[in-house]
Amino acid sequence: AQSVSQHNHHVILSEAASLELGCNYSYGGTVNLFWYVQYPGQHLQLLLKYFSGDPLVKGIKGFEAEFIKSKFSFNLRKPSVQWSDTAEYFCAVNSHNNAGNMLTFGGGTRLMVKP
């Protein structure tokens, strides 16, 4: 079974600091990779996705993520965070062999950005 690990459970940064959130998955086959964000009291929204092609993908709000196949990783980055980035961030994986297209989520990383 596939699994997803997010090693940072809580991250606190000051505005303008750089962000990198780790995500590792365990599955040997072809995968689709996602980062979702959940702002306080809101639903999950897609930040970015990787299906194939360029392993460096750019998403909304200045976020990007790099797929490193050899490391089974899909880390999320942002050069300069803002107070409005305070949210919970979830990495998710969907394998091509996964019947029903069900996503497996990591445990989430709570980001707090201090003004």
Place this chain on the structure above:
Amino acid sequence: DTAVSQTPKYLVTQMGNDKSIKCEQNLGHDTMYWYKQDSKKFLKIMFSYNNKELIINETVPNRFSPKSPDKAHLNLHINSLELGDSAVYFCASSQEVSGIQYFGAGTRLSVL
């Protein structure tokens, strides 16, 4: 216009009751899902459903059952509610090929 809508937003009920949460999507998607998010924000898939098949996460108790009157709706029915069922339940939908899932705003269920 809300793409994936859930009702109710909040649901407070007693142990042992039976309740339903409704979900509707206006995106024309093929597949709908239910997720459970616990108090530690951990998200877990419960069901995946399209007009061809229902796929159930084996860890989901059979007190939970999805019901789909049509392609745009997937309701979640829960029998004999337990304290441990308290959580936020999210509905989602996707077009099978794209794999991108769109989430509803969630239903916060509190079982007393």
